[in-house]
Amino acid sequence: MATMTVDQFTEQVRAALGGRLKALVLFGSAARRNATDSVDTLVICDRVDPALLSQLAPAAGPWIREGHPAPLVFGESEWRDSADAFAIEFLDIKAHHRVLAGRDPWAGVTVADDDVRRQLEHELRGKVVRLRQAVLATSGNPAALGAAIAGSVAGFLTMLRALLRVSGEEAPAERTALVAAAAARVGFDAGPVTALALAARERKAPKLNPDDPQVVGYLTAMTRTAEYVNTLPTRSGGR
Secondary structure, eight states: OOOHHHHHHHHHHHHHGGGGEEEEEGGGTTTTTTTSOOHHHHHEOOOHHHHHHHHHHHHHHHHTTOOOOOOOOEHHHHHHOOOOOOOHHHHHHHSSSSEEEETTTTTTTBBBHHHHHHHHHHHHHHEEEEEEHHHHHHOOOOOHHHHHHHHHHHHHHHHHHHHHHHHTOOOOOOHHHHHHHHHHHHHHOOOHHHHHHHHHTTOOOOOTTTTEEEEEHHHHHHHHHHHHHSSOOOOOOOO
């Protein structure tokens, strides 16, 4: 059972970094109000060097041992310069976040639609290829294939949220509604993706064979989404 609260973690990070801390941000499922047991956090500081990581480690260690992901750590200038490289992640954090300490990190930071589109296509096509590899590599091992697919679901949902936003739609926080909205826009069957998304939320990895409808439907949905992103027009706007 978790014993360290977000407020306690915040105070420990403040104490560890002092004036070097510029922002501590909560994001992900906790900020979308459908929190799981783990909480994603972002630390922005004056700069990242070995000394800073050593300062942060005593606060981060107990937090990680509670089952939370290690914080994402950026220097101030690094954060401002990374919106093009991590457009999907930045867009997702910007849409749902809560500042726990310091200032809001979004002043002067814009996520360009074209950067989102390019990263979406790159990431989606990569996921499709890797998932095909997993189907071949786990042939005859339903547990391994189920685990491989379950491990890809969270990333795919992040991409669906980014796709809806860059297409001018709201991205629902709830998984079933998110998949339904993306399926309606792209044109894939929401059923298999929804079933796998709900199983992943419960941290369940189903045993699957390559010809199972969930596997076929999931691969089809991911492939069609990549193809759809490729048809999106270039835009000069940002978010």
